Amino acid sequence: MLNLGVNIDHVATVRQARMAAKPEPLEAAMLAEKAGAWGITAHLREDRRHMQDADLALLAKQVRRLNMEMAVTDEMVRIALELRPHSSCLVPEKRQELTTEGGLDVAGQLEKVGRAVETLKAAGIVVSLFIDPDLAQLDAAAKAGADYVELHTGTYSNTAGAARAAELERLKKAAEYAHKLGIRVNAGHGIDYENIDGILEVPHLCELNIGHSIVGRAIMVGMEQAVREMIELMKPYRF
Numbered sequence: 001m002l003n004l005g006v007n008i009d010h011v012a013t014v015r016q017a018r019m020a021a022k023p024e025p026l027e028a029a030m031l032a033e034k035a036g037a038w039g040i041t042a043h044l045r046e047d048r049r050h051m052q053d054a055d056l057a058l059l060a061k062q063v064r065r066l067n068m069e070m071a072v073t074d075e076m077v078r079i080a081l082e083l084r085p086h087s088s089c090l091v092p093e094k095r096q097e098l099t100t101e102g103g104l105d106v107a108g109q110l111e112k113v114g115r116a117v118e119t120l121k122a123a124g125i126v127v128s129l130f131i132d133p134d135l136a137q138l139d140a141a142a143k144a145g146a147d148y149v150e151l152h153t154g155t156y157s158n159t160a161g162a163a164r165a166a167e168l169e170r171l172k173k174a175a176e177y178a179h180k181l182g183i184r185v186n187a188g189h190g191i192d193y194e195n196i197d198g199i200l201e202v203p204h205l206c207e208l209n210i211g212h213s214i215v216g217r218a219i220m221v222g223m224e225q226a227v228r229e230m231i232e233l234m235k236p237y238r239f
């Protein structure tokens with residue numbers, strides 16, 4: 001069964017556009033769960049451009065499974081230890097980025113990432129590392145003790161033709177390699193209603209984390225229908 005994690009960051013983007021009280025991420029999360037979402041993902045960025053600390057505190061209390069996306073910083077580890085989400089996904093962050101631009105460099109900062117993984121796991125939090133589909137990064141993720149890796153599908157999503165086909169092969173090889181290492185595999189970033197069919201060819205996937213395309217669709221048809229449509233597209237997954 002391939003699960004859907006709905007990232008509700010951009011519900012908060014709409015709210016923050018006016019620094020208003022609505023739309024509320026929690027209401028979106030409830031509707032997503034009602035429509036069948038397995039988990040809810042929320043990214044508390046250092047610059048708080050969308051999700052706010054109060055959002056994460058509410059979500060941690062009220063949703064079935066909160067996946068807190070966070071940079072590998074003392075501040076975010078402290079907040080995660082306070083909130084105790086179901087899982088934390090460690091991601092790279094640059095203040096000037098429009099959105100996440102690539103995977104976390106675990107291999108280049110193994111001791112720092114390993115310490116964060118150990119601290120979070122000791123608090124009972126499932127830990128995922130958001131990485132490129134790169135075998136050296138997978139080896140490092142195994143050394144860091146991660147429960148999951150989330151393969152960055154941004155390059156796949158942002159390319160077409162032969163480049164997309166080549167990236168899809170990288171994703172398939174990385175998923176097979178992670179499986180051999182005994183690490184469970186998720187995937188996410190830029191997946192939408194049109195490009196998801198290729199992602200369904202990647203073996204051993206546990207969960208897809210999808211946000212921007214679902215929130216965009218929800219503006220047209222509502223969150224429940226947007227989530228149901230994505231779950232319907234995921235049904236042919238047969239690994």
Ligand SMILES: CC(=O)[C@@H](O)[C@H](O)COP(=O)(O)O
Binds near residue numbers: 007009043045098188
């Ligand atoms: C790590 C990832 O790919 C996304 O989940 C991340 O949340 C993207 O950042 P924004 O949500 O700020 O676009």
Ligand SMILES: NCC(=O)COP(=O)(O)O
Binds near residue numbers: 187
């Ligand atoms: N980690 C990926 C995620 O949570 C959603 O990314 P996107 O679908 O908003 O690009």
